[in-house]
Amino acid sequence: MADRVHPVPAPPSRRRPDQPPADAAASGAAGEPPTETTPLHPSFNRPLSPPPGTYIVHVPKDQVLRVPPPDRARRYRKLAARPARRRLLRRACCCSCAALLLLLLLAAALAGAVYLLFRPRAPAFSVASLSIRGLDAAALSSSTSSSGLSPEVDAAVRADNGANRKVGVEYRGGGSVAVSYAGQRLAAGPWPAFRQPPRNATVLAVAMRGQGVRLTEEQARRLAADRAAGAVPLEMEARVPVRLRFGKVLRTWTVDVKARCDVAVDRLEGEVAAVSRGCRVRPLWWWW
Known part of the structure; x- marks a missing residue:
């Protein structure tokens, strides 16, 4: 025979003085007889008890969120230090860029202040005279030999x-000057080092020497034709380390100034009459 389940009376509940009883409200509202309900078992509302041998430790909520467990404390400190390290690195980079x-x-x-105060200009160059040896008719006829040509050119620049x-202007050592014809270098020599004061013009003696120079048949033919016409075009290129001087203390850094001069001579032996067609110098803004 099955066991009979007996209803358990519900715990009394508090109600306000102006509130009617629950059974009266339920039966009097619609005029129906009250119905009996079976309440839940008392163990359903009872809190769960921990198993035997365990303890419940109540930890404040702020301590749970802020204090990591001991096994992860090192990793927590490492992760917490990353934002501060990044901020310091970002701040150092910003300070370096600003400086x-x-x-x-x-x-x-x-x-800009020095430029406006002194108004520097690039020096001008020109070829005053030329003296050529080793490019006479006999030398040109044997220019295709094994020894080649050995021209000597003395220029007054x-x-x-x-x-x-x-x-x-301070012309430093290590500069060079070369003379060429139709792209073929004939002779080269060093540029003299000296200091040039403001409002000054100086004529420099530059000695250029060549050895084993060989001209092609086309170049030899053109050179002979120009020599016969009395107008041989030559090109002089100079590369000079230059440093500007502002007063007695302030100096610029050393830069290589490149100048190119077009010269026409009437003959190729002895003291020749040189007609300078102008020298082109790299603009001064490049020095800065």
């Missing part, structure tokens, strides 16, 4: 710094 930008601005301001009223 570099400030230095560049100060350098640009200083260069005029360096004019008259455009600068407050800026001196």
Whole structure:
């Protein structure tokens, strides 16, 4: 025979004074007889108890969120230090960029002030005279031999710094000058080192020597034709390390100034009459 389940009375509930009883409200609202309900078992509302041998430790919520367990404390400190390290690195990069930008601005301001105060200009060059040996008719007839040509060219080059009223030019050592015809180099030599004050023009003696120079048949034919016509075009190229001087203290860094001069001579032996067609110098803005 099955066991009979007996209903368990529900615990009394509190109600307000103006609130009617639950059974009266349920039966009086619609005029129906009250119905009996079976309440839940008391163990359903009872909190779950831990198994035997265990303990419940109540930890504050803020401590749970802020304090990691001991086995992960090292990893927590490492992860927590990353944002601070990144902030320090970002701050150091920003400070370095700002300092570099400030230095560049100060350098640009200083260069602009010096340029406006001194108004520097590039020196001008011209070929005053030429003396040529080793390019006579006998030498040109044997230019295709095994020994080749050994031309010697002495040039008087005029360096004019008259455009600068407050800026001196310092020509450093290691410069070179070369003379060529139709792309073929004939002779080369060193550029003399000296200091040129403002408003000064100096004529320099430059000695150029060549050895084993061989001309092609086309170049020899053209050179002979130009010599017969009395107008041989030559090209002189100079590469000179130059440094500008502002007063007695301030100097610029050393830069290589390149000049190219077109010269026409009437003959190829002895003291010749040179007609300089102008020299082109790299613009001064490149120096800065």
